[in-house]
Amino acid sequence: MKQWYEALFENYAESYDRETFTRGTLGECDFIEAELSADKSKRIVDIGCGTGRHSIELAKRGYKITGVDLSVSMLERARQKAGEAGVQITFLQHDARKLPFEGNFDVALMLCEGGFPLMETDEMNFEILRNVRRALVPGGKLIFTTLNGLFPLFNSVEQFCAAESSNDNAAYRQNSFNLMTFRDHNITEIVDDNGNKQILDCNERYYVPSEITWLLKSLDFVSIDIFAARLGEFSRQHVLTKDDFEMLVIAKLD
Template identity: 65%
Template sequence: MKKWYEELFTNYVEKYEKESFTQGTMGEVDFIESEIKRDKSCRILDVGCGTGRHAIELAKRGYSVTGVDLSENMLNRAREKAIDTGVQIDFEKADARNLPFEDEFDLVIMLCEGAFPLMETDQMNFQILESAARALKKDGKLIFTTLNGLYPLFHSVKDFINANSNYSTNRENTFDLMTFRDRYQLETEDDNGNKLLLDCDERYYVPSEINWLLKSLGFNQIDIYGCKLGEFTRQDPLTIEDFEMLVIAEY
């Protein structure tokens, strides 16, 4: 049986590319470039690459990029876009919990909840971080975004849901303060107009958890910031008003 995120992205290419959270590519890639000091020799792995928006822009700027995703439909669109753009990118279907790479990349990115933290258990989410860390070279860097647990902690759950739902949902108080999971039903349509009713399950994290998870994987320098669409920067401290956090981890 397909998980909710697999079912959603089976036929969701056109709608996905129109979502507000996919519109900040240029600014996000500008930040990624600054983090690797525009070193064109860097090999980059984009985990949960979707239709390839970050991977393609990075390749256009001269970087060697590999993109992985669980959705063949999304990957097919990414391959088409790469051909249309005239860039060479290796797009592979892979489970983020078990990536087929070891000590290969200078940078791993996981942006806009492309993989982490959508898994149904904390162990599975940790396996994604573990797999990404394994793919990195010993002096590599990991950059990812994830849901900020401080936000729902300091806002009423109802206001939190109404203010941040990108989709039509039939949910009320679904955020569990004991597990930091938001389990809810999502009503949407695929690219063919077929209605979807999905039982979603997303995990929110607080900075101390992220810090501990990454420390356990051997990262020494872990920096966490607020995350604003298309405006990634080290100048924004994480606050209770940030729906997402930007995490940068180095060995």
């Protein structure tokens, strides 16, 4: 039986590219480039690359990118878009829990919940981080976004999703946040690229900053900075608060 995240992205690539949260690509890549000091020699892996929006934009700027995703249809769309943009990117199908890389990259990106923290257990989510760490060289950098566990303690996830997705194809209802597991369960309704309605029983793990810090320290990351993740405006100046839905994490190996 397919997990919800497998079913969601099975036939959703074109619809995905029309979602509101995909509109921040340029600003987000500006931040990534600044974090890399515009060093085009850096080898980058984009984990959970989806339709390749960050990979393609960074490739346009001269970076060498490998994009990884679980979904065949998302990768097909990414290859199509890369061809149209005239850039060369290696796109590979892999499960982020079982990446084959070992010291192959200087930088790992994992944006817009690209794999982490969608898995059904905490152990699986941690395995993704472990695989990312293995893929990096000494001194490598990880830049990722994840759901902010402070948000649902003070705000309604259901109201936030309804407001943010009002113009999108996806609709969310029956959100239920579990204080013991920090998981939000919800019913997500989408219309796929063939016009078929899909109803998915989803659950996602929210993390508080101290958890993320502890998990990364256990994997030998020595520099860990956490900020608010704002659409198209990633910045080290944005202090994370209880009202930020996502957090931006920047971690570096020794």
